[in-house]
Amino acid sequence: MKFLLNFLLIWTQVLSKWLVLGVTLSLILVTSAQELGDHTYSTEAIERGSRIYSRECALCHGPQGDIVDGVNLRTGQFRNVRSDEDIRRVVYSGAGEGQMPAFGLSDNDLNAIVAYIRAGFDPEGVAIRIGDPARGQTLFEGKGECASCHRIDGVGPRTAPDLSEIGAIRTPASLQRNLLDPAAAILPINRSIRIVTRDEETITGRRLNEDTYTVQVIDSNEQLRSFRKSDLVNYEIRMQPSKSPTTLNSDEVADVVGYLLTLRGQ
Amino acid sequence: MNLVNSFLRALIFIVGLSTTIQLSAQVPYDRILNANEEPHNWLTYNGGYMSQRHSLLDQITKENVENLELKWVLQNQVFGAWQSNPIIVDGIMYVTERPNSVMAVDAVTGRVFWKYRHQNAENARVCCGANNRGVAVLNDKVYMGTLDANLLALDRINGQLLWKTEVGDVNLAYSITMAPLAVKDKIMVGVGGGEFGIRGYVAAYDAETGEEAWKTYTIPGPGEPGHDSWEGDDWEHGGAPVWITGSFDPDLNLTYWGVGNPGPDWNAGQRPGDNLYSDSVIALDADTGELTWHFQFTPNDGYDYDSVQVPVLADMVWRGEVKQLMMWANRNGYFYVLDRTNGEFLEGKPYVRVNWSSGLDENGRPIPTPQPEGMPTYPGNQGGTNWYPPSYNPNTGLFYFSAWENYATIYRAEESEYVPGQAFLGGGFSVLAPSPGAPTIGIGRTNPINNWTDEVGYASLKAMDPQTGEQVWSYNQFDVSDSGMLTTTTDILFTGGREGYFHAIDAESGELLWNVGLGGQIVMAPVTYMVGGVQYVSVISGNSLSTFALGD
Numbered sequence: 001m002k003f004l005l006n007f008l009l010i011w012t013q014v015l016s017k018w019l020v021l022g023v024t025l026s027l028i029l030v031t032s033a034q035e036l037g038d039h040t041y042s043t044e045a046i047e048r049g050s051r052i053y054s055r056e057c058a059l060c061h062g063p064q065g066d067i068v069d070g071v072n073l074r075t076g077q078f079r080n081v082r083s084d085e086d087i088r089r090v091v092y093s094g095a096g097e098g099q100m101p102a103f104g105l106s107d108n109d110l111n112a113i114v115a116y117i118r119a120g121f122d123p124e125g126v127a128i129r130i131g132d133p134a135r136g137q138t139l140f141e142g143k144g145e146c147a148s149c150h151r152i153d154g155v156g157p158r159t160a161p162d163l164s165e166i167g168a169i170r171t172p173a174s175l176q177r178n179l180l181d182p183a184a185a186i187l188p189i190n191r192s193i194r195i196v197t198r199d200e201e202t203i204t205g206r207r208l209n210e211d212t213y214t215v216q217v218i219d220s221n222e223q224l225r226s227f228r229k230s231d232l233v234n235y236e237i238r239m240q241p242s243k244s245p246t247t248l249n250s251d252e253v254a255d256v257v258g259y260l261l262t263l264r265g266q
Numbered sequence: 267m268n269l270v271n272s273f274l275r276a277l278i279f280i281v282g283l284s285t286t287i288q289l290s291a292q293v294p295y296d297r298i299l300n301a302n303e304e305p306h307n308w309l310t311y312n313g314g315y316m317s318q319r320h321s322l323l324d325q326i327t328k329e330n331v332e333n334l335e336l337k338w339v340l341q342n343q344v345f346g347a348w349q350s351n352p353i354i355v356d357g358i359m360y361v362t363e364r365p366n367s368v369m370a371v372d373a374v375t376g377r378v379f380w381k382y383r384h385q386n387a388e389n390a391r392v393c394c395g396a397n398n399r400g401v402a403v404l405n406d407k408v409y410m411g412t413l414d415a416n417l418l419a420l421d422r423i424n425g426q427l428l429w430k431t432e433v434g435d436v437n438l439a440y441s442i443t444m445a446p447l448a449v450k451d452k453i454m455v456g457v458g459g460g461e462f463g464i465r466g467y468v469a470a471y472d473a474e475t476g477e478e479a480w481k482t483y484t485i486p487g488p489g490e491p492g493h494d495s496w497e498g499d500d501w502e503h504g505g506a507p508v509w510i511t512g513s514f515d516p517d518l519n520l521t522y523w524g525v526g527n528p529g530p531d532w533n534a535g536q537r538p539g540d541n542l543y544s545d546s547v548i549a550l551d552a553d554t555g556e557l558t559w560h561f562q563f564t565p566n567d568g569y570d571y572d573s574v575q576v577p578v579l580a581d582m583v584w585r586g587e588v589k590q591l592m593m594w595a596n597r598n599g600y601f602y603v604l605d606r607t608n609g610e611f612l613e614g615k616p617y618v619r620v621n622w623s624s625g626l627d628e629n630g631r632p633i634p635t636p637q638p639e640g641m642p643t644y645p646g647n648q649g650g651t652n653w654y655p656p657s658y659n660p661n662t663g664l665f666y667f668s669a670w671e672n673y674a675t676i677y678r679a680e681e682s683e684y685v686p687g688q689a690f691l692g693g694g695f696s697v698l699a700p701s702p703g704a705p706t707i708g709i710g711r712t713n714p715i716n717n718w719t720d721e722v723g724y725a726s727l728k729a730m731d732p733q734t735g736e737q738v739w740s741y742n743q744f745d746v747s748d749s750g751m752l753t754t755t756t757d758i759l760f761t762g763g764r765e766g767y768f769h770a771i772d773a774e775s776g777e778l779l780w781n782v783g784l785g786g787q788i789v790m791a792p793v794t795y796m797v798g799g800v801q802y803v804s805v806i807s808g809n810s811l812s813t814f815a816l817g818d
Binding site: 051053054055056058059060062063064066067068069094097098099101102103104170171173174177184185186187188189208209210211212213 | 345346365386388389390391392393394395396413414461678680682687688689691693694695696697700701702703704705706708709710712714715716717718719721722742743744745763765767781
């Protein structure tokens with residue numbers, strides 16, 4: 001149920017912007033948006049929330065809302081709150097015995113914060129074109145060649161990041177950027193690596209974690225490998241991702257983004 | 267005859283023993299003053315009034331450091347960054363836990379004698395976590411500042427509350443996170459709240475009664491020198507907090523304090539002027555609190571470059587002259603050498619990439635080069651370094667601290683109105699990331715995966731030569747580090763980092779001697795002490811305080 005609600009929320013945000021832009025939408029989607037009418041936020045509120053967030057919240061919660069353990073504001077992961085009213089209450093009164101102070105903001109400001117959090121921290125994200133998920137899935141598995149590297153719900157290789165929850169953790173803008181300009185969009189931790197060990201073994205794969213003395217990777221055979229850097233003859237981090245910019249046209253990209261947004265895990 | 271003799275000897279022994287116990291139970295000012303004479307203890311936040319964090323214990327050496335073994339672990343029961351610095355007195359460790367608990371711990375076994383828990387006011391507010399950085403001891407008492415801006419005195423033996431004094435108004439978001447400083451018969455403490463429009467100060471209290479002895483504002487009031495560095499009523503809520511323990515020079519009778527950012531943080535245009543004494547070091551008379559001199563590192567700061575670093579004091583022959591110096595790696599990216607008798611600027615050079623300023627003039631004043639809107643500023647908001655305590659090793663003549671490399675922030679200034687007790691920040695910032703929406707470095711680390719990587723910033727432990735202001739060597743870590751430093755007379759440098767590795771490094775060469783992964787972020791400096799002829803090294807990583815000694 002939570003998954004469904006989240007799914008609809010994304011669409012609702014998309015819709016509210018599109019309605020403003022006067023874009024024609026399918027009747028079914030408009031209907032679901034209307035059913036969720038009290039969950040819509042104005043663009044103004046989201047933008048206002050963005051300013052209030054960076055002023056009041058970002059210092060502790062971080063620019064991406066993911067710094068506090070067990071909380072990811074951008075993707076809607078909380079410790080105790082569920083409803084918008086819960087968020088307003090915690091921001092207003094504080095929580096955790098002074099660990100989160102009471103902010104005592106006005107109703108207007110509280111609503112703006114909620115809007116920004118529910119919009120996934122992406123005031124512009126709602127302007128991204130979202131196409132047909134069913135067509136998008138066909139493209140993902142076929143012409144788009146996405147499924148040859150990415151895994152979804154237990155199907156496909158594990159060498160590239162698993163996308164089963166990608167719709168819950170990325171914004172539409174980020175998904176679109178990953179298709180059009182992967183080199184600029186790839187998260188640095190996901191960079192491809194090439195390792196040569198003292199035993200003259202060569203390993204290619206994707207970085208999972210790294211610290212001063214060690215690196216953890218998933219190799220091209222889907223094995224989890226951990227290396228001490230002192231045991232390596234060569235350790236290369238590739239700035240270019242293994243994927244190239246997509247050759248899909250803009251309608252097709254919109255469809256794939258639409259499909260990815262439906263992937264919200266279990 | 268023989269029996270009488272034995273009896274007498276036993277009597278003398280018992281009397282002698284009880285005298286020793288009685289003496290050691292007390293920590294009079296003289297003992298703290300001469301802390302170097304009892305290196306088996308760690309009597310102040312930074313190990314002594316000069317704040318060198320340098321120990322004369324010599325059991326652990328470069329040759330045997332690899333034989334260090336874990337002796338005991340004390341688990342924190344509270345979630346959050348554990349920034350407390352332990353104090354060790356004659357085999358008893360005093361360490362605080364979030365938000366404001368004090369524990370007396372057997373320094374040999376890690377077992378707890380007593381625990382005192384302070385209940386903070388519901389409306390206590392701090393910008394950056396419910397932190398506490400430790401206690402001060404004097405005579406038979408232990409002292410702690412609280413998040414709701416009280417100063418507490420506890421009985422050192424049984425943990426009972428003896429007195430409680432209000433240092434600041436919690437309703438106006440005054441708070442205390444620093445360890446107090448005990449000097450003579452007074453307990454000194456500064457206040458936090460630089461993100462809430464406070465007017466900062468350092469205050470001293472009678473150690474016996476808690477009565478206020480003096481209070482010196484870090485923002486001069488009307489009629490006082492420096493008041494004209496503010497316009498209108500900006501001074502009334504201009505921040506300038508003091509949230510890190512200062513140092514003391516007994517010969518000059520001066521205490522030294524680093525002062526934090528002006529408020530609102532990121533809109534310098536809203537508070538024209540130099541905004542004294544924000545981002546400065548101030549020298550206050552230990553008896554009266556009178557301001558003797560000041561040196562401002564970052565006038566009219568718009569980057570949150572708190573100058574709350576520990577003032578590290580040392581006497582040395584400096585460029586051919588005997589000098590009483592103060593060394594300071596500032597959050598603003600410059601390393602400074604000052605004359606601590608008068609605040610004279612002697613040397614200052616950037617130690618990381620700096621682009622908010624193009625250099626320092628002959629008086630040490632920065633030449634500002636503000637970046638255009640939307641462009642990155644180096645160093646970023648957490649600074650080139652921050653509050654993490656450095657160390658000075660007189661053997662090597664080097665100054666050691668944690669720096670953040672390749673780390674930048676994009677600032678956005680915004681007009682903001684002061685509302686008592688509310689956040690007063692004047693805009694916001696984002697950390698420069700290699701791709702849009704990529705994870706960036708926050709105040710602490712709670713994730714075992716470093717998903718921001720060194721592309722957003724990394725740590726460099728720097729050894730600086732105060733003679734030249736230049737780096738002699740550096741030791742890099744993949745993640746940034748908020749760890750402080752400890753050096754020993756055997757030229758070992760102990761430090762940590764966010765990755766949870768506890769490192770022993772050769773203080774002369776910068777070579778790694780030994781390390782162990784403790785698993786949680788190390789956000790305070792290690793300490794060392796000796797009990798029963800065994801030298802221990804303690805460090806807090808994550809929620810664990812781990813204590814090491816050489817294996818048998």
